[in-house]
Amino acid sequence: MINLKKKIELSNILEKIEVDGHSPENIKLLDNLHSKPKSHVLGITGPPGAGKSSLIDKLIAIIRKKKKTVGVIAIDPSSSKSGGALLGDRTRFQLDPNDGGVYVRSMAAKDYLGGVSELTYPTMTVMRSKFDFLIVETVGVGQSETSIKDIVDTVILCVQPGSGDTIQFMKSGIFEIPDLVVVTKCDMEKLSNQTFSDLSGSSTYFKNKNEWDIKIILTSSHKNIGLNFLEKDIESRWKWLIREDRLNKNRYSQDIEWMKNSIIREFGLVGLKKGFEKINYKKNPFSELARISKVLKN
Template structure:
């Protein structure tokens, strides 16, 4: 398939997906999971990458902080504003099946008849960064369909940093009275979020103390390279307090990124695409394989589409391994 044919086929598939509703999206995501490097899949993903329609918000934080409850509340607020919402909920994995252990339907309450809400759960499996292997491709597809895409990480604690390479806006959730604020400051996680959100503000004094601590910590943080100043907020998903302000702040960041023709947003998403391609190739072929991929022209991925480029380079590396009698990672003995 030539590049123009792939581009035309991907655009047509994306148009059909947008017209096909939730069932079409579910089928497309299943196809991505089954054949991520298939030409029709990479063409669709590159078309989606080139035509983003929504803003992506990553919710991260430790288990029990209330991320799923917050997701439910945010869905309701955005739907009330007339915006469609897609959700990727990354779950712990079953040791037996490898599938998502909790499942989206048990934690996120959505109306199956609402065409403007779609929830997909994914198993983290062996990944430690808080996301699943196919989180980025799934997000890319959903970003082309929905106004807002929420990505809820698995909740493993201080190692959840991959979401910064996927989301336009990162929200770190902190539970009052848990000591999380101090631990995150010590671990460097505070360098990642654009917003730090103290959940369960209905607890009163502990929530106010946590918010004050976080504001103090953020005031001492060095300036961000992009000029964004992180903000500490509090809310109660149970009682609703502070949620409208949180949504307004997220919307303000989306507008900030879209200013001046969206140049800052384009740079951010290009960096995300390259980070995904490098991570995927490293996972498949090791560090030496990634170095070989760089020599094969990975840096030009933005010119042809990151998904087609990664698939093409993967094919070249596999062929090289096969011809050498390999079949193992390039840097394995």
């Protein structure tokens, strides 16, 4: 359990990283926590209005019923003028403030593309070491907003019935990222069945990710339909990642991708080419990125 004192300690750690994640002290801390992963990290993505927050609310309840702890990273869109964000996602979760097994961290996407925030990876690294499950909710999903796959173990794509999203996802390549596809609001029976049929018929657009059989699940958060099937599929996904020796390999690839994106943001593509010639990564991604950045600056 994460009691109030530990929640305050965790908040202080995350605040330090947000203020100065590049300090030697924080880099050492991040590398240490990176070596102690605990969570199955779930990414919940989908267009605005698809029911992501409602689904997360139900997942939290399911996880807590099993006496497991859960952390949530809720990423909110930022104002194009001020760069600020309302950080209101947590208000949609029906949480017990006295529950020591749940912790929610909101953050602004700012100018970072991909549906996530620049700070999502270090924040995920810290929280992944603290909870049994970690849920990352993206701003939304669009043609460029597929970075969630480089942060989480399991991507859950929410699709709203009758929205026409299926065709748009085919065009934009979104179907390449999910491990589970959830048709939300299935109490809209006719529309949800049609959407399920469209998705099932579009299975060739789903990327075959290392032979994992992508599941399509009908759910309703309002009427508690299909959530038990989603729970079982999440558990099956975790067992598959471990059985097929994919978990550590995927996380290693994510470390590399995070370092590449960080180098591009600071030094551009030229810097990436120079920096990646110097990379020698086996562990401690935060120290390795700091080393490469120092070389590129000199």
